[in-house]
Amino acid sequence: MSRAGLRIGIDLGGTKIAAYALDDADRTITVLRQPTPRFDYDATLKAIAEMVAAIEAQTGSRGSIGVGMPGSLSPKTGRVRNANSIWLNDKPFGADLQKLLGREIRFANDANCFALSEARDGAGQGCRCVFAVILGTGCGAGLVIDGKLLEGRHGIAGEWGHTPLPWAESPEYPGPDCWCGRKGCVETWLSGPGFAADYARTSGRALRTQEIIQAARQGELAALKTLGRYCDRLARALGMVIDIVDPDVIVLGGGLSDVAEIYDLTPPRISRHIFSDYADVIIRPPRHGADSGGRGAARLWDD
Numbered sequence: 001m002s003r004a005g006l007r008i009g010i011d012l013g014g015t016k017i018a019a020y021a022l023d024d025a026d027r028t029i030t031v032l033r034q035p036t037p038r039f040d041y042d043a044t045l046k047a048i049a050e051m052v053a054a055i056e057a058q059t060g061s062r063g064s065i066g067v068g069m070p071g072s073l074s075p076k077t078g079r080v081r082n083a084n085s086i087w088l089n090d091k092p093f094g095a096d097l098q099k100l101l102g103r104e105i106r107f108a109n110d111a112n113c114f115a116l117s118e119a120r121d122g123a124g125q126g127c128r129c130v131f132a133v134i135l136g137t138g139c140g141a142g143l144v145i146d147g148k149l150l151e152g153r154h155g156i157a158g159e160w161g162h163t164p165l166p167w168a169e170s171p172e173y174p175g176p177d178c179w180c181g182r183k184g185c186v187e188t189w190l191s192g193p194g195f196a197a198d199y200a201r202t203s204g205r206a207l208r209t210q211e212i213i214q215a216a217r218q219g220e221l222a223a224l225k226t227l228g229r230y231c232d233r234l235a236r237a238l239g240m241v242i243d244i245v246d247p248d249v250i251v252l253g254g255g256l257s258d259v260a261e262i263y264d265l266t267p268p269r270i271s272r273h274i275f276s277d278y279a280d281v282i283i284r285p286p287r288h289g290a291d292s293g294g295r296g297a298a299r300l301w302d303d
Contacts, residue, residue, distance in 0.1 A: 006063035008055055009298025010048055011110065012036070014070060014085045014137065017044075019051040020294035021059060026121060028295065030058055039087045049100050065105045066300030067097070068113030068293045070138075075155045082159075084138055084179060106300040110134070111158060112149050113296030114286070115142025118251045120299055122287035127248035131241055132286075133160065135234075136254030139187035139194070143245060161187035165233060166240045167273065172233075189233045192255050199226040213259055231265040238266070239273025242281065249282045253292060257285050 011018040019032045032051050037043035048067070056062055071083030073094045080088040098105050108116070115124075115132035124130035130144045139161035143150045150157045162185045165172060175184020176197065188194050192209045200206045203222035207215065215223035238250060256262065263283055271279035286292050 006056075006059055006061040007298040007301050008052055008063040008065045009113070009294040009296065009300075010051070010065065010067040011113070011294035011297060012044070012048070012067060012069045012085075013110070013293075014038070017047055017051065018294045019048075019055055020291065020298055021055045021063065022295065022298045026299075028291065030055055031291075031294070036085070038085075041087050041091055041093075044088070045093075045096055045100055048097060052101060064298075064301040065101065065103065066113070066297040067105060067107045068110040068297035069093070069107060070110060072109045072155050073107050082156075082162075082180070108149065108151070108297070108300055109140065109142065109158070110293050111140030112142035112151065113294075113300070114253050114292045115144050115158070115251070115296070116149055116299055117288055117292035117296030118253070118286050119144035120147060120296075120302070122292060123251045123284040124249045125287075129245060129247045130249055130251060131245060131247040132251040132253060133238075134254040135190055135252055135256035136192055139185075139191045139254075141241075143247075160237070160241065161185060161191070163237075163240075165189050166236045186237050190230070190237060190256075195226070195230055195256065198229060199223065202226065209255065213261075216261070227259075227261060228265065231262060232269055234262065235266050235269035236273050238281075238283075239270050242270070242274045249284060251284050251286055253286045253289075 005024055007022045009020040015036055017034055017036050020028055021030045023029050037047055070085045071080050074081050078092055078094055079090050080093045083089050094107050111134045118124045118132050119130040133141045141158040141160040143158050162180050164184050165186055176188040177183055178185040178188050196209050199212050212223050216227045267281050270281050288295055
């Protein structure tokens with residue numbers, strides 16, 4: 001796998017932008033972070049350009065640039081679609097940023113970048129097929145086979161968060177409204193806000209995700225039941241993926257990937273949802289944690 005000098009990865013999030021610089025040995029040599037200029041498209045472009053300039057001044061090198069972004073660039077129009085950072089949608093983000101920085105840039109969905117990082121030298125290293133999931137503010141995924149991202153004909157491979165929750169039970173149907181315009185998407189159940197909303201609906205109390213986890217660890221019945229329902233839904237949603245691609249390993253990212261109980265409670269629930277005589281499902285936390293998105297964006301230039 002060839003690498004050439006400095007590679008810069010931009011992790012464009014809804015609240016912050018992080019810029020990573022990798023050397024030709026895949027070491028992170030610098031990281032810059034700043035708040036995202038929310039709802040300001042031009043300021044977002046300018047912020048990225050300034051961060052790239054700062055890294056190149058610091059390292060004395062001109063680098064390749066990869067960008068991990070919410071949503072994706074449509075292969076048909078070149079414009080952003082499906083971004084929950086709605087000020088990017090329908091904008092020629094790729095063309096504008098390449099013009100501003102004066103070079104070719106590679107773009108991928110942020111979950112795809114996470115998957116690429118964890119497949120190359122993270123929790124999925126050495127595995128042929130890696131399915132990587134982000135369980136955070138939203139819910140996305142990426143699929144890497146033989147070290148390469150599978151993006152698909154429409155560029156939407158891995159958009160697992162906007163598929164229906166499988167084997168929905170009557171209280172789960174049609175499900176909560178999703179920002180994408182549909183109901184009952186996996187994201188409405190398995191994202192951090194989805195987890196908190198399920199607790200609020202069943203307990204009558206509004207707590208943040210980590211407060212619910214802490215309550216479960218202290219034995220609160222409503223919190224324990226919420227965590228159990230979450231792991232059951234995660235098992236169903238992953239079971240559907242396993243029946244389609246049968247990954248060697250599933251890597252979890254996002255804030256909920258830090259919840260140790262998920263790794264104990266979910267795998268035993270998967271067996272009844274997959275079309276197999278046994279269930280040897282491997283689910284791991286990420287090796288690079290929150291850094292995987294930016295590292296994966298930089299590695300979009302690994303050929």
